[in-house]
Amino acid sequence: MKRLFLLAFFLNIVFAVNGQKYMTKNGFIGFYSHTPMEDIKADNNQVVGVLDISTGEMVFQALIKSFHFDRALMEEHFNENYMESEKFPKSLFKGKITNLASVDFSKTGTYDVTVEGDLTIRDVTNKISTKGTIEVVNGGINANSKFNIVPEDYKITIPGVVRDKFDKSMAVTVTMKYTPIANK
Amino acid sequence: MRRLSLTFLLALITLGIFAQDDLMNIVNQSTPNEINYTTATFKSTRVMNGHSIERMQTGQLDVRISHRFETLNSGGYNFFGLDISYIHLGLEYGITNWLMIGVGRTEIDKTFDGFAKFSILRQSTGAKEMPVSVSAVTSVALKTLKFPDQNPTNYFTSRLAYVAQILVARKISEGFSVQLTPSYVHRNLVATELDPNDIFALGAGARLKLSKRVSLNGEYYYIANPKTYLSQQVYNPLSVGFDIETGGHVFQLFFTNSRGAIEKQFIGETTGSWKKGDIHFGFNISRVFTLKKHLKSSNY
Numbered sequence: 001m002k003r004l005f006l007l008a009f010f011l012n013i014v015f016a017v018n019g020q021k022y023m024t025k026n027g028f029i030g031f032y033s034h035t036p037m038e039d040i041k042a043d044n045n046q047v048v049g050v051l052d053i054s055t056g057e058m059v060f061q062a063l064i065k066s067f068h069f070d071r072a073l074m075e076e077h078f079n080e081n082y083m084e085s086e087k088f089p090k091s092l093f094k095g096k097i098t099n100l101a102s103v104d105f106s107k108t109g110t111y112d113v114t115v116e117g118d119l120t121i122r123d124v125t126n127k128i129s130t131k132g133t134i135e136v137v138n139g140g141i142n143a144n145s146k147f148n149i150v151p152e153d154y155k156i157t158i159p160g161v162v163r164d165k166f167d168k169s170m171a172v173t174v175t176m177k178y179t180p181i182a183n184k
Numbered sequence: 185m186r187r188l189s190l191t192f193l194l195a196l197i198t199l200g201i202f203a204q205d206d207l208m209n210i211v212n213q214s215t216p217n218e219i220n221y222t223t224a225t226f227k228s229t230r231v232m233n234g235h236s237i238e239r240m241q242t243g244q245l246d247v248r249i250s251h252r253f254e255t256l257n258s259g260g261y262n263f264f265g266l267d268i269s270y271i272h273l274g275l276e277y278g279i280t281n282w283l284m285i286g287v288g289r290t291e292i293d294k295t296f297d298g299f300a301k302f303s304i305l306r307q308s309t310g311a312k313e314m315p316v317s318v319s320a321v322t323s324v325a326l327k328t329l330k331f332p333d334q335n336p337t338n339y340f341t342s343r344l345a346y347v348a349q350i351l352v353a354r355k356i357s358e359g360f361s362v363q364l365t366p367s368y369v370h371r372n373l374v375a376t377e378l379d380p381n382d383i384f385a386l387g388a389g390a391r392l393k394l395s396k397r398v399s400l401n402g403e404y405y406y407i408a409n410p411k412t413y414l415s416q417q418v419y420n421p422l423s424v425g426f427d428i429e430t431g432g433h434v435f436q437l438f439f440t441n442s443r444g445a446i447e448k449q450f451i452g453e454t455t456g457s458w459k460k461g462d463i464h465f466g467f468n469i470s471r472v473f474t475l476k477k478h479l480k481s482s483n484y
Contacts, residue, residue, distance in 0.1 A: 021207070021210070023210060023214065025214055025216070046216065048211050048214045048215045048216075049211070050207045050210045050211050050214075052206075052207060057207055058207070059207040059208055059210075059211045060211075061211045061212070061215050063215065063216075063218060065218070065220065065221075066218070070474060070477040071244075071474045071477075072241030072242070072243075072244050072278075072472075072474070073241075073244070073432060073472050073474075076223055076224055077431075079223055079224075080223060080224045080396075081396045081397065084358075086222075086358055087358070089220070090215070094207075094208070159396075159397070181210070
């Protein structure tokens with residue numbers, strides 16, 4: 001009985017883990033806002049992302065200081081004045097693919113998905129829902145999405161002097177190239 | 185058998201419940217424990233007159249225009265000093281992420297100056313804990329004013345003065361930073377035998393953020409040499425003012441008893457006294473241009 005229980009337990013873990021979770025440590029999140037004066041654009045290539053294909057759940061975590069800009073001064077302002085990255089060093093997305101059934105993870109191809117979840121920036125959490133694609137490739141899964149967020153939703157205050165330099169919203173691009181996790 | 189299936193079910197449920205937490209754990213374990221360098225200990229590469237540990241980032245050019253007006257006590261006739269101004273122009277550039285250089289010209293003694301600033305240590309938390317930032321500044325000033333007496337042989341070297349400084353700063357909290365600056369000035373030629381060729385000084389600077397874009401700054405240099413027996417009375421330079429940043433510009437507005445904007449002048453040649461009202465209004469304008477962009481690829 002005991003042996004059976006142990007067997008079942010381990011089988012369960014192996015089943016739940018093996019080939020079900022995918023991750024990346026070099027995910028890309030970038031944002032962009034076009035303005036007449038100058039474009040505001042930053043890239044982060046060190047986003048950690050995990051995708052569980054059995055449940056469709058996904059989590060991304062980005063360090064704010066890993067967003068890099070063309071202009072060093074803009075990067076300093078981003079960290080010090082807008083994001084306050086000393087106080088809020090991380091940004092997190094926890095979400096779920098809502099139409100998981102339409103993705104066949106065993107067949108290579110590109111599938112349209114809808115992702116819903118909670119985006120936390122500066123300790124402010126908002127629900128977001130966005131369209132994206134899941135691309136099943138040999139040896140991994142790529143996830144892509146583009147959506148807009150409004151800085152003011154995350155209590156990012158933009159002073160009046162430069163407010164007209166910003167679009168109302170920022171275009172965010174997410175590109176994840178996941179590979180399977182062997183253990184864990 | 186029933187017990188087994190119960191256990192099985194329980195295990196499944198447990199896994200189901202913890203799935204998202206599980207993902208969180210994976211993410212948290214995989215998020216690199218990076219070195220978190222402290223930024224913006226000071227807003228500008230100067231505290232007020234003197235250097236701060238801040239440097240120009242790689243590929244960034246800082247165009248600096250500094251004015252010091254005459255003293256407030258020069259009276260209403262001179263519009264409290266604003267009629268007369270001393271200007272320092274500077275071009276400063278970040279070569280690497282640890283080295284910046286600059287050249288400048290000021291009308292006081294028609295002086296050219298050049299400096300190099302090295303970032304030696306950077307305050308950080310995370311993977312590497314470093315309590316302070318340390319930079320070294322070395323500069324040279326070339327006085328090109330004609331020698332008053334053309335009779336004796338005048339050497340080119342007599343026009344030169346050198347400065348070496350170690351800058352040690354700590355951003356104590358988000359809004360408060362301090363800096364200590366041991367300084368050494370060597371003048372090749374001084375006015376009289378009474379004046380020392382070597383001056384030792386200890387500078388102290390602080391920045392207190394009043395809002396996201398405005399800070400109150402103070403800077404003081406204590407000169408260790410005796411100051412009363414020189415050919416002219418000199419004082420310890422004290423400057424108090426504000427940093428105001430607006431996008432690509434930083435404005436520094438302050439009151440100081442020093443007329444000179446470069447180390448050699450404000451450390452060795454400050455003849456104004458706060459007590460007597462020899463207070464100069466001054467400002468630095470810094471405009472940063474990006475000559476070399478940081479992002480190599482574009483995903484848009």
